[in-house]
Amino acid sequence: MATHEREIVDPVDLCRPDGSLDPAAVGWSRVPVHRANLRGWGRTKRWEHWCVTTPTHLVALTVSDLDFLALNSVYLLEFGSWGREFEHAAIVPFGRGVRLPDRIAGPPGVADVVVGPARPTGGQVRIEIRDEAGGVRLRGRCLTPDRLPVDIDLLVARPEGHESLNVVVPWDARRFQYTSKQTALPATGRVRIGAERLEFGAGESWAVLDHGRGRWPRTVDWNWGAASGRSDGRTLGLQFGGRWTEGTGSTENGVCVDGRLTKIGEELDWRWSTTDPLAPWTIRTTASDQVDLVFTPFHNRSSHTDLGLLANHTDQRFGHYDGRVRTDDGTEIAVRDLLGWAEDVRMRW
Template sequence: MTTDEREITAPVDLCRADGRLEPEAVGWSRRPLHRSRIPGWGRTKRWEYWCVTTPTHLVALTVSDLDFLALNTVYVLEFGPDGREFERTAIVPGGPGTALPDAVAGAPGCAPVVVGPERPVRGQVRVEIRSEGTGTRLRARCLAPDDRLPVEVDLLVGMDEGHETLSVVVPWSERRFQYTSKQTARPASGTVRIGSRVLEFGDDAWGTLDHGRGRWPRSVEWNWGAASGRTDGRTVGLQFGGRWTRGTGSTENALCVDGRLSKIGEELEWDWSPEDHLAPWRVRTPDGDAVDLVFTPFHNRSVRTEAVLLANRTDQCFGHWSGTVRTDDGERIGVDGLLGWAEDVRMRW
């Protein structure tokens, strides 16, 4: 094993009845096992973020409840100089109509999540997350911001039997903590329609989930990197985090190779230019060879928000990962142009 963190193997409550972190919840697991009911109100953040990629385009869907408001988003990016990019975000003050479950939305046995009107108009957004077989059905509707063309997302993200994912609790204190389930290398299929145009998601489409439930500090900074696909004859998922976990004793770092998870307990070393996010990034384990990768971006999704209760500076760069990783059993895997992203975020919320 490449971590001293405690592996959780049985269901556990995230919180005590008074909303404090349950000490037995601190650790990580290979599948979601935490019951993440968080009683009370204030500083609680809940979200489901899905990004489904292909070699030529991607779509990302977000449903989030920040206690004082909800943010529901559809983002589409077509790669290349003539590719289309747009984002439609519905801001819902107070968050009425956004009810996220304690479990991972879209997991078998979990009630569907549906937000927004069935036929959205103007800046409204509709998102549906439902269990379908062993996978997750993602549907969304909105109007494209520039030309108001109707946008329809209909994707199925599969989950192969025995496929392992990373779930982990990051404890800042007994009153501030985050439970996240990061799921990479899940095969996807379906379409995104923009007016009469259809973007296909076929054999080379991959879904990544960021599921979050927690109580956060007012201000925080983080790095997040992820990628999914086939490389060196293997199916590989990369999941890396940085900055926000420092000093907690937990990390959100892991590899998934052919469905088997290797947990990395070491904090990664992130080297990038905040002045030029499109310059190459390097991510590595400073005291070993579990991760030694270069990320080469080709597009920066830059978001700047300044509001009374919310300030967000996000640079989410899409690009390709190359280098080597090493699994728990010592096998070195060559990573050659694996499509994914790396981001630099500062949040006040």
């Protein structure tokens, strides 16, 4: 096995009745089995972040409830030196009207996520995340900086048996995070910008979900890297995290090959330049040879926010992964030109 961490196979609550972490919830699973029954207010964070990529562009929808405010956003990037890039974010004081369910959308009875007015104007954003028979429907509406209407309609399939990385990271009994990272999910649909239509075609469009529920420290730093697509004749999803999990006994590292997850229990060695945003990164395991990758960025998305209670310094780089990964059964997969991202984040919230 690639990890010392305990695999959980039965449904479990994240919290005890008093709101503290239930020790039975600490571990990881191949499908979402945790119910994030968080209680009260203070240091509680909930979010749904979907990113869908094609070889030429990507779109990301985020709904987040950070206790004292909600931050909901639509982000679009077209690759290439002349490609468009814009983000439209709506800040909602005290998270009014933003309700995120305890479980991931999909099972009967789990609420859909809908925020914002049906026809947003000005600084407003509309985001819908709804379960359907064919998968998860993602819809988003906003305006570009030059006030063109944006309309997003994407369907993310959940192939039968496709596994994901679900893990609880415990800092202590009162500070902990449940995260579900789902990679290499097929997607189709379109994005309209004014009269222009961007197609997200079958076989070349891939979705990644970052579903988070927890109670966080005031300040934290992290790395996150992910990628999805076809490589070496396989459908491959990469999911890596760093820094924020150190010392907890848990990691959010895994490789999904043709729908089967290999959980990696060791921390990764991340190396990147803080002065050259387009310099290559290296991401490797140190105690084993399971991960040996170079990430080469072609675009840096830099975001600096200081709203008093909330301060965020993010450098998210989009690019391609090359190298190799190895699964639990010893199979080595060549990673060639796999589209994804890697980020360096410093957060005060």
